[in-house]
Amino acid sequence: MLVASLAACTSSTGAPVVPSSTEKRGPTGTVPAGLERFYGQSLTWGDCVPFARTDDDGNTFKNPDARCARLTVPMDYANPGGATATLALLRMPATDQGRRIGSLVINPGGPGASGLGTAVRSATQAKGSELGKRFDFVGFDPRGVGASEPTIRCLTDQERDAERAEDDELDASPQGVAKVEAEQKDFGDKCVQRTAEGAALLASMGTRDVVKDMDVLRSVLGDEKLTYLGYSYGTRLGTTYAETFPKNVRAMVLDGALDPEQDVVEELVAQGEGFQQAFDAFTQWCLRRQDCALGQDPAQVLQNYWNLVRPLIERPMDLGEGGRRLSYSDATTAVIQALYAEELWETLNKGLADLQRQRPRILMLLADSYFQRDKSGRYSTTQDAFTAIRCIDDARVTDHALVLEAQKRYKQAAPFLDDGLPASPALDACAFWPVPNTSEPHLPNVQGLPPILVVSTTGDPATPYQAGVNLAKALGGALLTYEATQHTAFLQGNSCVDNAGSAYLVDLTVPPQGIRCA
Secondary structure, X not given: OEXXXXXXXXXXXXXXXXXXXXXOOOOOOOOOOOOHHXXXXXXXXXXXXXXXXXXXXXXXXXXXXXXXXXXXXXXXXXXXXXXXXXXXEEXXXXXXXHHOOEEXXXXXXXXXXOOHHHHHHHHHHHOOOXXXXXXXXXXXXXXXXXOOEOEOOOOOHHHHHHHHHHOHHHOOOHHHHHHHHHHHHHHHHHHHHHOOOXXXXXXXXXXXXXXXXXXXXHHHXXXXXXXXXXXXXXXXXXXXXXXXXXXXEEEEEEEOXXXXXXXXXXXXXXXXXXXXXXXXXXXXXXXXXXXXXXXXOHHHHHHHHHHHHHHHHOOXXXXXXXXXEEOXXXXXXXXXXXXXXXXXXXXXXXXXXXXXXXXXXXXXXXXXXXXXXXXXXXXXXXXXXXXXXXXXXXXXXXXXXXXXXXXXXXXXXXXXXXXXXXXXXXXXXXXXXXOOOOOOOOXXXXXXXXXXXXXXXXXXXXXXXXXXXXXXXXXXXXXXXXXXXXXXXXXXXXXXXXXXXXXXXXXXXXXXXXXXXX
């Protein structure tokens, strides 16, 4: 129900002002006792540009169809009368409102990534299709993330630059381990000190609480049941929502799955194997080219790669601007960034070739893209949020022997990421995190859940294929296999994947068992 609206007008500068409107569509569906005011709140939709937190956001949010709002949720669901947080929302409306089914709620993963721009890009990809005609695409920034308030903030831009340049984590000596662990503890302390609401926000940023926010969002959007699209870590949100509110699910596409039972050590090793598989695919592509930066001999490719990047450990390469230098960790981060999608392989090959010529700019740009650092040197809060969410979603690892074994296994799983130095037993930030974890991996109990669709890509480097197989089995859902080397697939241009996923979301038609796309 539309309860109030403002007409479009023009500002004193002559720029058009995006009209705002206030809607009240909830409460809808099941409403937990004591949360009525949250489930039945109104939303005021307006200009998205003030929600931009990066240069890319600023451009994306100028889409004339995009409207943004804030959703209020309790900071602590055990105390709904206490402090609150607001989530940033972005909606791209269904193009056939007369046949609108409801909202497709989207999360791009991370954890810690903003979902607002993803809604714009996904709706643009789906424009003209039945999916685009019949669903509003709604992206959200989870609590503490992006444009949501309060927002986590741990490191300054200068501190993040310094951290990337130092490569401290490569020193496995007792002194090196002590230094790294002191820095990791200091990171958590800074998150508490520099974040509004401090430890209270950190304690509530886990998946356990975010899925409760998603149920509030479902109701406020006017949907009796949730229709959801989750990528990567967004599949953990979907899995946990399905376990917490199985009867509130209409449909879910979970693409690029996290294995629900896998602990952090096994996940690390599996991801190493996934990135090695993608690196091998890249080198096979590269070897077919006369300009391959890694040479023409398959037996020498790995050594040639090591010869390029390992010298950066002792001699980071001067970028020639602002005193920045390409470190070993930045170079490997750049390679990892390029392995997420085949369309970046051309750039990676050129970046490695330039590195041979003492030109590190392309690799630094790839690393900056991974860390979401813009041209002015500003970082998004994605990396801060990533650590905060990971630390509260998993049991902390405090056993140095276990960490050492995990690092050794990781180097064996991903030889291209082996720095040639002894593995370090240094504990990460989660071992010193200032608040306890609120969940941990487990087999979900989803009795009453309708059929869901898991999409898993055979050459996915970040969320390996088998994790999707395992998630589909755990949820009793259907599995769509995409044969490619990239991270996630739905609404990214493959008609087989897009048609199957869209038919499921629109008509609830589950694809046939064993479906494969290429």
